[in-house]
Amino acid sequence: MCLGIPGELVDTVDEQPDLAVVMVSGVRRKINVALLSDQDLRLGDWVLVHVGFALSKISEDEARAVLSFLSSLGTPYDDELNALRESNIG
Template sequence: MCLAIPGEVVEILDDRPDLATVDVSGVRRRINIGLLGDDRPEPGEWVLIHVGFAMSTIDEQEARATLEFLENIGQSYADEIAALTESRID
């Protein structure tokens, strides 16, 4: 099962404005935010991430509720965090 997971934007890369560093449950990774078009997030905002791409921006309340739900479903969430930990976008 592939899940979309919320992540908080930490920074937008100066030299690559289509990439952002996000924090997902303590794991920091670069993701592509190019699909968001003009709805680019700012640091501190939340995005919904699927396979290394931000699919949409979401508010913090929705992000925290989604994270809580994912943590409660167990192994699928753990597998998604493991995949995120192993992924790299440079």
Template sequence: MCLGIPGELVELPGDGTDVAKVEVGGVRRAVNVGLLDGERLVLGDWVLVHVGFAMSKIDEAEAAATLELLRGLGAAYDDELDALRGSDIDPGRN
């Protein structure tokens, strides 16, 4: 199952790329925010992350409600976090 998971922006692109850092369930990962072109993004904003891309900006209340629901899925949520831990699109890493 592939889920969209809320992530909190902890680092914004500053190097001419569309790559930002989000934190999801204690895991920090680089995600592409290029699909949110035109959105004003600031640290602390929440985005819905799917397969390495921020798909939409969401508010904190929606993020909290979604995370609560996802945690209730148990194994599916844990599997998604494991997949997130194993992925990295950080252009600075080889």
């Protein structure tokens, strides 16, 4: 199962403007934010991450609700977090 997971933007990658760093349930990873180039993304914003890409900007309230639901799924969410830990973009 592949899930879209909310991540908080916590850093930028100066040498690669299409990349940013998100924090997802304690996991920090670079993601591609090019699909949201028309958005005014800032540190602290929340995005929905799927296969290493930010797909949409979401509110913090929505992010918290989705994270709560996903954590209740148990194994599928744990598997997704493990895949995120092992990924390497950029």
